[in-house]
Amino acid sequence: MYGTSANVSERAKAAPSLAISTVIFALRPSESSGRPTLWLPLVRRIREPYKGLWALPGGPLTHTESLPDAASRNLQETTGLAPSYLEQLYAFGGLHRSPTQRVVSIVYWALVQPTEAALADESENVRWFRADKVPDLAFDHNAIVEYALFRLRNKLAYGSVAYHFLGEYFTLAQVREVYEAVLDTRLDPANFRRQLKSTPEIVETGEYLQGGKHRPPRLYRFTGRPGLDPDNRSTP
Amino acid sequence: MYGTSANVSERAKAAPSLAISTVIFALRPSESSGRPTLWLPLVRRIREPYKGLWALPGGPLTHTESLPDAASRNLQETTGLAPSYLEQLYAFGGLHRSPTQRVVSIVYWALVQPTEAALADESENVRWFRADKVPDLAFDHNAIVEYALFRLRNKLAYGSVAYHFLGEYFTLAQVREVYEAVLDTRLDPANFRRQLKSTPEIVETGEYLQGGKHRPPRLYRFTGRPGLDPDNRSTP
DNA sequence: TCAGTTCTAGTCACTTTGACTTTAACTGGA
DNA sequence: TCCAGTTAAAGTCAAAGTGACTAGAACTGA
Numbered sequence: 354m355y356g357t358s359a360n361v362s363e364r365a366k367a368a369p370s371l372a373i374s375t376v377i378f379a380l381r382p383s384e385s386s387g388r389p390t391l392w393l394p395l396v397r398r399i400r401e402p403y404k405g406l407w408a409l410p411g412g413p414l415t416h417t418e419s420l421p422d423a424a425s426r427n428l429q430e431t432t433g434l435a436p437s438y439l440e441q442l443y444a445f446g447g448l449h450r451s452p453t454q455r456v457v458s459i460v461y462w463a464l465v466q467p468t469e470a471a472l473a474d475e476s477e478n479v480r481w482f483r484a485d486k487v488p489d490l491a492f493d494h495n496a497i498v499e500y501a502l503f504r505l506r507n508k509l510a511y512g513s514v515a516y517h518f519l520g521e522y523f524t525l526a527q528v529r530e531v532y533e534a535v536l537d538t539r540l541d542p543a544n545f546r547r548q549l550k551s552t553p554e555i556v557e558t559g560e561y562l563q564g565g566k567h568r569p570p571r572l573y574r575f576t577g578r579p580g581l582d583p584d585n586r587s588t589p
Numbered sequence: 590m591y592g593t594s595a596n597v598s599e600r601a602k603a604a605p606s607l608a609i610s611t612v613i614f615a616l617r618p619s620e621s622s623g624r625p626t627l628w629l630p631l632v633r634r635i636r637e638p639y640k641g642l643w644a645l646p647g648g649p650l651t652h653t654e655s656l657p658d659a660a661s662r663n664l665q666e667t668t669g670l671a672p673s674y675l676e677q678l679y680a681f682g683g684l685h686r687s688p689t690q691r692v693v694s695i696v697y698w699a700l701v702q703p704t705e706a707a708l709a710d711e712s713e714n715v716r717w718f719r720a721d722k723v724p725d726l727a728f729d730h731n732a733i734v735e736y737a738l739f740r741l742r743n744k745l746a747y748g749s750v751a752y753h754f755l756g757e758y759f760t761l762a763q764v765r766e767v768y769e770a771v772l773d774t775r776l777d778p779a780n781f782r783r784q785l786k787s788t789p790e791i792v793e794t795g796e797y798l799q800g801g802k803h804r805p806p807r808l809y810r811f812t813g814r815p816g817l818d819p820d821n822r823s824t825p
Numbered sequence: 826t827c828a829g830t831t832c833t834a835g836t837c838a839c840t841t842t843g844a845c846t847t848t849a850a851c852t853g854g855a
Numbered sequence: 856t857c858c859a860g861t862t863a864a865a866g867t868c869a870a871a872g873t874g875a876c877t878a879g880a881a882c883t884g885a
Contacts, residue, residue: 369650371607371693414605416691420682443819444680444695446656455652457607457695459680500819526863544843546864551841567862568850583679583736762831780874782833787872803831804881826885833880841872849864855857 369446369455373423374411374494376442376462376501377432378484380518380534381472389467389534391484393498394431399478402452403491407480409498411458421584424461433474436463438517440508440582442501450493462501464517485537509535513554516575524562524570525549549573605682605691609659610647610730612678612698612737613668614720616754616770617708625703625770627720629734630667635714638688639727643716645734647694657820660697669710672699674753676744676818678737686729698737700753721773745771749790752811760798760806761785785809 380389395407410431414423421439428436439461446457465471472481482488487498508514515531516523529545532538549555554577561569579585616625631643646667650659657675664672675697682693701707708717718724723734744750751767752759765781768774785791790813797805815821 368604369607369652371605414682414693416605417684419684420680420693441680444656444677445819446650446695448653448655457650457656459682459693459695496819524863541843541845542862543845543864543866548842550864565862566852567860568852568864570863583681583732760832777874777876778831779833779835779876784873801831802883803829804833804883806832828885829883831880831882834878836877837875839873839875842870844868844870846867847865849862851862852860854859 369457371414372411372456372458373414373420373427374409374458374460374497375424375427376409376460376498377428377436377465378462378501378505378518379432379465379471379481380467380531381481389530391502391534392472392481393484393487394475394479394481395487395490396431397478397480398491406491407482407488408491409460409494411460414459420459421461424463427461428463428465431474431479432465432471434465434468434471437466438464438514438579439584441584442497442504445493445497447493458497460497460501462504464514466518466520506536513575513577513579517579522558522560522572522574524572526570528573605693607650608647608692608694609650609656609663610645610694610696610733611660611663612645612696612734613664613672613701614698614737614741614754615668615701615703615707615717616767617703617717625766627738627770628708628717629720629723630711630715630717631723631726632667633714633716634727642727643718643724644727645696645730647696650695656695657697660699663697664699664701667710667715668701668707670701670704670707673702674700674750674815675820677820678733678740681729681733683729694733696733696737698740700750702754702756742772749811749813749815752813753815758794758796758808758810760808762806764809 377394379392381392382388383390394410396410398404398406398408410427412427414420418426420441424439425436428434442460442462444457444459448455450456450458475481484502487495489495490498509532515528518531519527525546526542528549529540529542532545533540554575555573556576558572558574560572562572563569613630615628617628618624619626630646632646634640634642634644646663648663650656654662656677660675661672664670678696678698680693680695684691686692686694711717720738723731725731726734745768751764754767755763761782762778764785765776765778768781769776790811791809792812794808794810796808798808799805
């Protein structure tokens with residue numbers, strides 16, 4: 354298309370090209386502490402510009418897929434997984450994001466559940482990184498990851514997003530671990546529990562999680578709806 | 590371009606085109622009650638599709654302007670004003686938003702201050718409408734306006750957005766009127782005042798607003814920074 | 826001068842929150 | 856088998872915040 358050989362006047366005439374990228378988050382036990390921490394997959398660029406650097410998964414928007422479909426495809430192609438949560442993050446359209454052409458990137462962010470299969474899906478050109486140890490990325494992708502983290506933490510504080518890191522049934526302590534991993538703080542177990550118990554979307558099941566070392570905790574279920582952005586709004 | 594004559598295979602090959610639109614909000618005294626209410630300007634479409642219908646101001650993205658610059662230009666061209674607040678709303682990219690071609694619209698929302706000049710800037714093809722009485726619009730613009738309203742109300746509840754409807758100096762009652770207009774509720778003056786007084790970004794000036802019918806209220810000033818999205822983040 | 830209105834400060838009951846204590850339930854090792 | 860250690864779960868208490876309300880201060884216009 355418009356490679357490094359395109360001169361200035363050619364670039365000025367070319368329509369800004371449109372790409373979709375996705376910031377994918379998952380929880381994974383830390384090697385050191387064993388407690389859950391936040392990870393995200395990156396792909397290595399195999400072409401100029403920024404050849405060899407890590408970057409967010411993404412690509413051009415095809416003409417027959419919607420924006421969230423394109424983001425889901427990114428996710429499927431890099432992790433082999435379906436998103437348990439997907440939300441539009443932002444449209445980045447600065448003039449000099451790419452040195453070779455004007456690119457407008459519509460970025461989504463997603464949560465996936467930490468199945469072992471997911472994390473096994475690594476290769477030479479796909480690798481998971483700790484969210485607090487992301488290397489220097491191609492383009493403006495470091496700023497994008499930072500903003501995605503900001504939004505994730507924000508959504509967590511209000512919203513109903515934590516449960517999408519977990520399976521259908523979970524203990525209240527697991528929810529607390531999600532908060533502690535994402536917000537990077539320790540929370541008082543008793544007070545946190547009281548807050549969750551007062552939200553009506555979290556309902557007790559009769560079940561208990563067996564096999565732990567100590568008193569078996571009760572299992573809960575989340576019954577709320579996820580989103581309030583236009584992509585998710587109408588889904589009943 | 591790709592008009593109604595383009596056949597299916599031509600459309601499938603064409604890159605999705607990229608447009609910028611802007612939802613512009615301003616407060617204006619209601620004709621009936623005289624209290625401030627929320628208004629927005631729309632432009633009449635002079636071409637197919639949806640010729641004759643009202644639509645959001647917007648147009649294609651030119652190659653030399655950033656996304657917020659394009660939104661500001663929309664605003665300038667329709668209202669003659671500069672935005673006192675501008676934030677990206679959402680990128681709408683559904684497959685069938687326009688009957689003639691695939692269009693991805695990056696939509697901004699803006700607040701402007703209710704100068705008389707602004708509202709005088711009407712014409713045959715530009716008219717202001719009450720936000721709760723928007724007619725049937727072209728494309729998916731009704732849904733976009735609805736979502737912009739949702740975001741405005743949301744931002745108001747947390748954020749620091751109300752002051753951008755007002756001038757540099759304002760009374761606490763004026764801030765309350767902004768909240769009452771946007772949220773469409775009545776708020777207790779004493780309690781609302783107590784909350785505002787406890788936020789450190791709102792500082793007293795020595796001045797009082799003279800010329801009113803009753804006890805002259807103290808004037809305040811807002812010293813906070815507006816935004817937390819990538820466009821506004823870095824501005825110090 | 827006073828009736829009417831808004832501005833401003835304050836009271837009181839109720840709810841929420843953070844720090845902390847206590848009891849229940851389970852495992853693994855002595 | 857019993858007990859130390861750990862987590863689950865419930866409860867206590869003071870501080871802070873919120874909604875409903877009262878009351879005085881300050882101004883205008885009749």
